[in-house]
Amino acid sequence: MDQKELRAWEARCVQDETPRCTAACPLHVDVRTFCGLMAQRRFDKAWQTLAKVLPLPSVLARLCDAPCKAECVRKDAGGPIETGALERYCAQVAAPALPPKPLPSRRKTVAVFGGDLCGLCAAWELARRGFSVSLYCGVPGGSLLNLPESVLPQGALERELENLDKLGVDLKRDTDLTMALLDSLAESRDALFVDGDAWPAGFDNFGQPDELTLGTRRSGIFASPAGQPSPVLRAAAARRAANSVERFVQGVSMTTSRQLEGAYPSRLFTSLDNVDAAAPVCGDLCPDENAALAEARRCLQCECMECVKVCEYLKHYKQYPKVYARQIYNNASIVMGTRQANTMINSCMLCGLCEVVCPEDFSMAELCLEARRSMVERGKMPPSAHEFALRDMAFANSDACALARHAPAAESSDYLFFPGCQLTASDPDGVQAAYADLCARLGRVGLMLRCCGAPAHWAGRQAMADQSLSTLKEEWKHLSSPRIIAACPTCLNTLRQWLPEAEIVSHWSVLRAMGLPEGARSDGMVLAVGDPCAVRHDRAIREDVRTLLDRLGVDMVEPELTGELAQCCGFGGLLAEANPELGRLVAQRRADELAEDFVTYCAMCRDRIARTGKRAMHLYDLIYPGGAEPGSRPAPGYSDRRENRTRLREKLLRTLWKTDQSGAEPHEAVQVVFTDEAARLMEERRILRSDVQKVLHYGARAGAQFGHDETGRHLASWRPSTVTYWVEYEQQGEGVLVHRAWCHRMRIKGGRA
Numbered sequence: 221m222d223q224k225e226l227r228a229w230e231a232r233c234v235q236d237e238t239p240r241c242t243a244a245c246p247l248h249v250d251v252r253t254f255c256g257l258m259a260q261r262r263f264d265k266a267w268q269t270l271a272k273v274l275p276l277p278s279v280l281a282r283l284c285d286a287p288c289k290a291e292c293v294r295k296d297a298g299g300p301i302e303t304g305a306l307e308r309y310c311a312q313v314a315a316p317a318l319p320p321k322p323l324p325s326r327r328k329t330v331a332v333f334g335g336d337l338c339g340l341c342a343a344w345e346l347a348r349r350g351f352s353v354s355l356y357c358g359v360p361g362g363s364l365l366n367l368p369e370s371v372l373p374q375g376a377l378e379r380e381l382e383n384l385d386k387l388g389v390d391l392k393r394d395t396d397l398t399m400a401l402l403d404s405l406a407e408s409r410d411a412l413f414v415d416g417d418a419w420p421a422g423f424d425n426f427g428q429p430d431e432l433t434l435g436t437r438r439s440g441i442f443a444s445p446a447g448q449p450s451p452v453l454r455a456a457a458a459r460r461a462a463n464s465v466e467r468f469v470q471g472v473s474m475t476t477s478r479q480l481e482g483a484y485p486s487r488l489f490t491s492l493d494n495v496d497a498a499a500p501v502c503g504d505l506c507p508d509e510n511a512a513l514a515e516a517r518r519c520l521q522c523e524c525m526e527c528v529k530v531c532e533y534l535k536h537y538k539q540y541p542k543v544y545a546r547q548i549y550n551n552a553s554i555v556m557g558t559r560q561a562n563t564m565i566n567s568c569m570l571c572g573l574c575e576v577v578c579p580e581d582f583s584m585a586e587l588c589l590e591a592r593r594s595m596v597e598r599g600k601m602p603p604s605a606h607e608f609a610l611r612d613m614a615f616a617n618s619d620a621c622a623l624a625r626h627a628p629a630a631e632s633s634d635y636l637f638f639p640g641c642q643l644t645a646s647d648p649d650g651v652q653a654a655y656a657d658l659c660a661r662l663g664r665v666g667l668m669l670r671c672c673g674a675p676a677h678w679a680g681r682q683a684m685a686d687q688s689l690s691t692l693k694e695e696w697k698h699l700s701s702p703r704i705i706a707a708c709p710t711c712l713n714t715l716r717q718w719l720p721e722a723e724i725v726s727h728w729s730v731l732r733a734m735g736l737p738e739g740a741r742s743d744g745m746v747l748a749v750g751d752p753c754a755v756r757h758d759r760a761i762r763e764d765v766r767t768l769l770d771r772l773g774v775d776m777v778e779p780e781l782t783g784e785l786a787q788c789c790g791f792g793g794l795l796a797e798a799n800p801e802l803g804r805l806v807a808q809r810r811a812d813e814l815a816e817d818f819v820t821y822c823a824m825c826r827d828r829i830a831r832t833g834k835r836a837m838h839l840y841d842l843i844y845p846g847g848a849e850p851g852s853r854p855a856p857g858y859s860d861r862r863e864n865r866t867r868l869r870e871k872l873l874r875t876l877w878k879t880d881q882s883g884a885e886p887h888e889a890v891q892v893v894f895t896d897e898a899a900r901l902m903e904e905r906r907i908l909r910s911d912v913q914k915v916l917h918y919g920a921r922a923g924a925q926f927g928h929d930e931t932g933r934h935l936a937s938w939r940p941s942t943v944t945y946w947v948e949y950e951q952q953g954e955g956v957l958v959h960r961a962w963c964h965r966m967r968i969k970g971g972r973a
């Protein structure tokens with residue numbers, strides 16, 4: 221990713237955009253923070269928020285006509301926040317704030333002509349910027365003095381006039397505001413500002429002030445337009461003029477980069493889903509504290525965060541995609557130097573939920589996958605990040621597990637059943653029953669056992685995925701390019717994307733069309749339906765599955781995040797490999813969605829939810845129950861998954877194709893049992909039973925072992941390639957009892973392991 225691409229990614233996430241109220245406020249009051257503080261009854265702090273940006277805050281807070289209300293997101297849910305009323309209430313109850321500290325003197329003089337609201341505000345703004353300001357007026361305050369006490373108490377105006385004095389403004393009262401005076405001030409000062417309420421006769425010869433700069437035809441003289449009724453727009457004109465004066469004396473462009481002065485549009489998205497349409501509590505005034513608190517609490521504290529709300533991964537890293545894009549960019553820059561990449565990039569499940577909920581279609585999946593590919597290309601992907609999953613994929617595609625055949629006794633195939641390596645690993649009996657059912661009812665159905673290549677794709681190793689797919693394609697062609705029936709939603713997506721020439725249907729649509737097989741359970745159960753994230757864009761499959769569940773007599777309960785909004789179980793994107801702890805959290809969150817037992821149609825979703833302790837079943841458990849109680853099937857561990865695949869292949873070859881290809885490797889003769897702790901550690905550390913058997917067979921035979929005289933235990937090691945395995949065990953009769961197993965990549969220089 222280069223700088224330009226980074227900026228394009230960042231621009232898509234609107235979370236950092238200014239809240240709409242603040243963007244619509246001509247003075248950019250931080251209304252969100254103000255309302256938040258008011259809601260907490262922190263009136264003094266709330267007042268400081270106003271006083272930070274408002275000139276003459278005690279006056280303006282009382283007079284503001286609140287144009288921000290027109291843009292308040294709340295306007296579509298009960299009515300906009302009554303910010304004007306809240307500001308007035310705050311002005312009444314909060315302790316007055318000190319005037320802002322002016323910047324160091326610029327040694328430039330500016331005259332302000334006229335002392336009505338706009339002139340006073342201009343003097344305030346200019347004095348804050350470090351100008352030496354003289355304000356010429358008749359009576360300071362002008363028309364403000366005519367306002368009733370209930371609207372603007374005289375004390376409030378007096379306080380702000382004192383503050384102007386503290387800011388160093390020289391008030392020239394009782395001045396006759398003539399053109400002659402204006403001419404002489406224009407000559408003697410660095411710049412001049414004329415309040416729109418104090419234009420002397422003949423001033424309109426200078427023309428109307430320019431909308432953007434408020435400059436007049438005469439250089440160095442700025443003016444606000446006459447007759448502006450809105451107090452806050454008068455104050456905003458004063459600020460714009462002060463900005464122009466600043467540019468003018470600095471001799472810089474008067475026009476560039478001024479889009480964010482005054483009101484501007486904001487792209488910040490805030491969802492109104494689940495927002496109660498509560499009507500405003502206050503009108504123009506808040507009658508009492510309770511009303512003010514209630515009104516402030518109606519503020520939605522606008523932000524987007526739609527993706528973060530639904531994704532445990534985004535939540536886990538405590539920021540949002542705009543920040544993550546920069547972190548990923550920075551990470552890549554560091555990687556080009558000395559460091560290797562971090563876990564964050566490898567923890568996205570690549571499930572696409574963020575993109576669906578994002579108003580700007582921001583896809584973290586795309587960003588993270590691209591980053592993974594780039595890391596792989598540059599040789600910076602940590603080897604441990606996905607190694608186990610890639611080894612598992614290679615195993616599923618090895619001679620021990622893979623198979624591609626026409627139906628027994630058939631010489632061609634009309635269909636090809638592709639259950640996927642994870643379903644085969646999870647439920648080999650279900651796969652066998654499904655295949656038998658398809659053969660019985662559809663005739664010439666071939667079978668292909670292998671991995672679709674998704675793990676390599678997720679790991680950013682597209683070349684490896686392509687290699688796997690090209691073998692798959694050759695075998696498919698060799699079987700006369702039959703229509704593929706896929707049972708796994710991830711396989712279905714992968715094959716549809718990378719094998720577009722094939723006709724691919726889901727097993728669920730086939731079952732819907734031909735009806736449930738005999739033996740499918742039909743006793744009513746209440747089950748929470750868990751759509752796999754892989755079908756979020758496939759409404760047809762979701763409907764097929766619900767039709768089947770309905771026929772099975774299942775009473776379906778839908779979680780809030782379902783269908784297009786389905787969450788990942790933590791398998792997607794290989795999260796569970798790169799970040800097992802977060803993977804567990806993600807699965808737990810899905811398991812906790814609903815109290816009812818869980819049913820899904822993805823083997824990994826089923827197994828991962830079952831591992832949380834929740835009763836979870838795959839659709840096969842209901843359609844091809846095989847006598848077992850649905851939901852009672854344990855979630856197999858890594859070693860069992862491998863053995864399930866090899867055994868299924870051997871069994872099918874033996875029973876259907878009458879071929880015995882079983883041939884045990886020498887290490888498989890080692891008889892091992894494990895303590896519970898050893899089994900737990902092995903699962904956590906991705907150490908397989910076969911890894912332990914190899915250590916005991918090859919390592920021990922090669923002499924890589926020690927004995928402990930007192931405990932009678934032995935320690936053996938074996939380094940088949942890049943990882944060294946250690947096993948602590950004791951001999952028990954013909955076999956061994958394993959107490960502990962661990963592994964590491966590090967190699968001791970000069971050592972054997």
Ligand code: SF4
Nearest residue numbers: 241292293519520522
């Ligand atoms: S709800 Fe609150 S934060 Fe959102 S636009 Fe309205 S005032 Fe601003």
Ligand code: SF4
Nearest residue numbers: 531569571572574584
């Ligand atoms: S895990 Fe899914 S929802 Fe979360 S960031 Fe990745 S693709 Fe988006």
Ligand code: SF4
Nearest residue numbers: 233234524527578582
């Ligand atoms: S949904 Fe997420 S990525 Fe999209 S704009 Fe909102 S915070 Fe940013």
